[in-house]
Amino acid sequence: MAHAKSKYSHINSFHALQTLQVGTHNYQYFSLPKAAERLGDLSKLPKSLKVLLENLLRFEDNHTVTSAHIHAIADWLKQKTSEQEIQYRPARVLMQDFTGVPAVVDLAAMRAAVAKAGQNPDKINPLSPVDLVIDHSVMVDHFASSHAFHDNVEIEMQRNAERYQFLRWGQSAFNNFSVVPPGTGICHQVNLEYLAQAVWTAEDDGQTFAFPDTLVGTDSHTTMINGLGVLGWGVGGIEAEAAMLGQPISMLIPEVIGFKLTGKLPEGITATDLVLTITQMLRKKGVVGKFVEFYGDGLADLPLADRATIANMAPEYGATCGFFPIDEVTLGYLRLTGRQPERIALVEAYSQAQGLWRNAGDEPEFTDSLSLDMSSVQACLAGPKRPQDRVLLSNVAKTFDEVLELSIKPAKQDKEKLENEGGGTAVAAQTASVQNDAPSCTLNGEHFELKHGDVVISAITSCTNTSNPSVMLAAGLLAKKAIEKGLQRKPWVKSSLAPGSKVVTDYLDAAGLTPYLNQLGYQLVGYGCTTCIGNSGPLPEVIEEAIQCHDLNVASVLSGNRNFEGRVHPLVKTNWLASPPLVIAFGLAGTIRIDLTTEPLATNDQGEAIYLKDIWPTTEEITTALRQVNTAMFHREYAQVFEGDASWKAIQIPESQTYAWDDTSTYIQHPPFFAGIDQPPAPIDNIVDARILAVLGDSVTTDHISPAGNIKKDSPAGRYLQAHGVEPKDFNSYGSRRGNHEVMMRGTFANIRIKNEMLGGEEGGNTIHIPSGEKLAIYDAAMRYQQEHTPLLIIAGKEYGTGSSRDWAAKGTNLLGVKAVIAESFERIHRSNLVGMGVLPLQFVDGQTRQSLNLTGREIISISGLSDHLQPHQSLQVHVKRDDGSRDQFEVLCRIDTLNEVEYFKAGGILHYVLRHLIAS
Known part of the structure; x- marks a missing residue:
């Protein structure tokens, strides 16, 4: 693997290298129309695949990219699918700090390993541009005050001083690595408004090459940039690090699902309503691991910000990307946001020359397609715990009541059980909970009762919607009308x-x-x-006490993209995604148990009932407000985007090629992943006599596996931090502690809402140690199994690993000693991350499930068929020994999907593979 600057294809077997003149500038580029003279007609190829094709033409080297790979994309049009593996090289990498810190920790650890091997640590350096935006660390400790911003930022800097010092060291130590300081913005919005160029350029051999702007990001919502015609998607930090170090991304040529948009949104309907509708449609369609490409003449009137909102939610509908082609709307946005005129001219000329430009009536050929007339979209939310669960605004109260009834039934059953056993005070407590005995609270001098369904968090947050001026201004207009009507948010919100x-x-x-x-x-x-990442901060103490003492099922409403269990706040059981104006509306109502289409929001001081329709802004009002958005704002705010404030500049950093690890740090620790990297990897062998660490259900998210938010005082991670002198008030979050493997492995499977079926569905990160039968925290059980030299497995249902591209969900699984995960299906990024950490993803076949095979978690499991001759999608045999001595076996599909992944797995993981090659070179 060469460390020198990468060279573009000099093989050029399709004679595609051409010159494009734009104004006075000449650019070298690999022409798709020229290549089509040898490949055949490419005009109907989806535009997202044209981007992949250009990438292969540019990097053709007869090794990682051959003419057969290039032909395979052209041949995709015959079957609209392909089994061909390709090697894709994105132009750049985007990171946020929660995923960026562990990535930089890995790079620092790799430098240490190279230095230990007696070689130059400068071998470990990004070869592609990397931008890391610090956006995940600020918490809502203070709110509803003029000094909230100042106080929250001050606390952020104090809490994260070690992490920020480490990132500043990385910025100075690594080439091609830039950090956008805290207090600037969300990485995807900074990418959309500033970093992305739609067409990228690079110097090579004294010439300027032009090619599509492409990227991978360590956050699943990297796809937001698809709205700008930029192909990008989320990968785990593990895969991103490999890409930084020059390793191509191995992937199968994807199926592409076309989504045709026609018509226009009706009056009063927001982009959020549109994206929640699309998310539900595509989840139902089934697009996991596929590209989605939007087309149709409805795009002509769909603002760029709306496109970005839709693209952002690709992880929620399960797709690899949600791609929009470049057109006049794209150019208009580039102008608005202050991109250079020369770049805008290049974007137009290049995309038209390459057939990447959207023309009216374009109808590419897709694997499959579906369509939506946008005039049919209705006001909606998504909840109570999955972003694809769209609920019409008029049905929200009914949906909540159904959820509440389900949660109350067990309480009623417990009450009856207690009565039968002569329960006393316990019966009274249960009765109060079941009957919804509303506690009286006093907060800031106001008295109220807190009830089931009350909205305790109302948060306008997250890249999904805050990148969209129309919905943000709609929220401001609704606030104006609410004040004018004499309304105020409820005191418990x-x-x-x-x-x-x-x-x-x-x-x-x-x-x-x-x-x-x-x-x-x-x-x-x-x-x-x-709030969207779980940094909602504490609720007022009186509210938290009321929720806990009376077991209240309360709600949050946020303009985010994720509402998984236990994510927003550990005490808030139901979470609802909504547009920014609806976020405020529910803050005014104070409850989710209301039909805002027919019931009044509230009554003002004059006794007047105020309805949502009375304060909802008109399209004309929003359009007028949108005229305030101008290019000068973008120029001003992004003029010194990498500078930071005085606190950032004051951080002292050591100047050294390798990082000086501090054994006393509770934020940054030298990870154990690369121990013994100078020794040959152990051969792949069968898994013998493994125990099951947990049996999990459907839709287990990476939040369940590796939480980002609150660290409980009595959890293994909480006990570790207290043992190292950290008081609970200073725990910060799991996300902020990702540079410390000791915290993160203790936090793996520690989400308070995870349900291990070995415990009858009880919530919390516990398990049963077999054969002792002792109930332990999953971490504690895993450590005992390690002492007993017992390998471990996870058993799960459908869509295992949905959600964020969280590499610690795979890293933590590895460190607990889990050798394989057997699930009904995997989400794309997490499957890749498991392989990247040397954990075997296996899939049930022939409709079998953990239930049909009667897997209880008490079995001894062996897996045969593993060897150094392992192949992608190989069948393996699982041998089961049950408690009663009986034996059984079943077949599983090995979800190592490509030959490259086989090589990574053999090496112990993708970073191990890269590091071994670097040391060998």
Whole structure:
């Protein structure tokens, strides 16, 4: 693997290398129309596949990319699918700090390993540009005050001083590595508004090459940039690190699902309503591991910000990407956001020359397709725990009541059991809970009762919607009308506004809407993901006590993209995704148990019932407000995007090629992954006499496997931190502790909402140690199994690993001693991450499940068929020894999907593979 600057294809077997003149500039490029003279007609190829084809033409080397790979994409049109593996090289890498810190920790550890091997640690350096945006660390500790932003940022800097010092060291130690400091914006919004160029350029051999802007990101919502015609998707930090170090991304040429958009959104319907509708449709269709490409003449009137909102949610509908082609709307957005005129001219000329430009009536050929007339979209939310579960606004209360009834039934049963056993005070407590005995609370001098369904968090947050001026301005307009009607948010509602960039603050100020948002308690709390990533901060103490003492099922409403169990706040059981104006509306109502289409939001001081329709902004009002968004705002806010404030600049950093690890740090520790890297990897062998660590159900997310938010005081991670002198108030979050493997392995499978079927579905990260029968935290059980030299397995249902591209969900699984995960199906990124960490993903076949095979978790499992001759999609045999001595066996499909992945697995993981090659060279 060469460390020198990469060279573009000099093989050029399809004679595609051409010159494109734009103004006075000449660019070298690999022409798709020229290649088509030898490949055949490519005009009907989906535009997203054209981007992949150009990538292969540019990197043709007769080794990682051959003419057969290039022909395979052209031949895709025959069957609209392909089994061909290709090697794809994105132009750049995007990171956020939760995933970026462990990635830089890995790079630092790799440098240490290279130095230990007696070689130059500078061998470990990104070969492609890497931008890391610090956006996941700010928490909503303070809210509804004029000093909330200042106080939250101050606390953020204090909490994360070690992490930020480490990132600043990385910025100085590594080439091609830039850090956008905290308090700037969300990585995807910074990417959309500033970093992305739609067409990228690079110097090589004294010439300027032009090619599509492409990237991978260590956050699953990297797909947001697809709205700008940029092909990008989320990968785990493991895969991103390999890409940084020059390793191509191994992938199968995907199926492409076309999504045709026609018509226009009706009056009063937002982009959020549209994206929740699309998410539900595509989840139902089944697009996991596939590209989705949007087309149709409805795109002509679909703003770029709306496209980005739809593309952002690709992980929620399960697709690898949600791609929009380049057209006049794209160019208009590039102009608005202050891209250079020369670049905009290049984007237009290049995309037209390459057949990447959207023309009216374009109908590419797809594997399959579906369509939506946007005029049919209705107001909606998604919840209570999955983003694909769309609920019409009129049905939200009914849906919540159904969920509540399900949660109350066990309580009723427990009450009856207690009565039969002569329960006393326990019966009284259960009776109060079942009958919804509402506790009386006093907060800031206001008295109220807190009830099931009350909204305790109302948060405008997350890249999905804060990148979209139309919905943000709609929220401001709704706030203005609410104040004018004499409304105020309910006192039990924790309200917050966390924009995705400083530009949002500029245009809300310019439109005169900030004072109204402030009056309702939606003051600026920070520029970052906040509530959507679980950084919602604590609820007022009186609220938390009421929820816990009375077992209340309360709600959050947020403008985010994720509402998984236990993610937003550990005490909030139901979480609802909504547009920013609806977030405020539910903050005014104070409850989710309301039909906002027919019932009044609230009554003002004059006794007047105010309905949602009375304060909902018109399309004309939003359009007028949108005129305040101007190019000067983007120029001003991004002029010094990498500079940071005085606190950032004051961070002292050591100047050294290798990192000086501090054994006392509870944030950054030298990880154990590369121990023994100078020795040959152990041969692949069968798994013998393994125990099952957990039996899990469907839709287990990476949040369940590796939580990002709250660390419980009495959890293994909490006990570790306290043993190292950290008080619970300073625990911070799992996400912020990802540079410390000791915390993260203790946090693996520690989500308070995870349900291990070995414990009858009881919530919490516990298991049964076999054969002792002792109930233990999963981490504690795993450590005991390691002492007993017992390999471990995880058994799961459908869609295992949905959600964030969280490499610690695979790293933690590895460190617990899990050798394989057997599931009904895997989400794309997590399957790849498991392989990248040397954990075997295996899939049930022939409709079999853990239930049909009667797997209880008490079995001894062996897996045969593993050897150094392992092949992609190989069948393996699972041998089961049950408690009663009986034996059984079944077949599973090995979900190592490509030959490259086989090589990674043999090496112990993708980074081990890369590092071994670097040391060998």
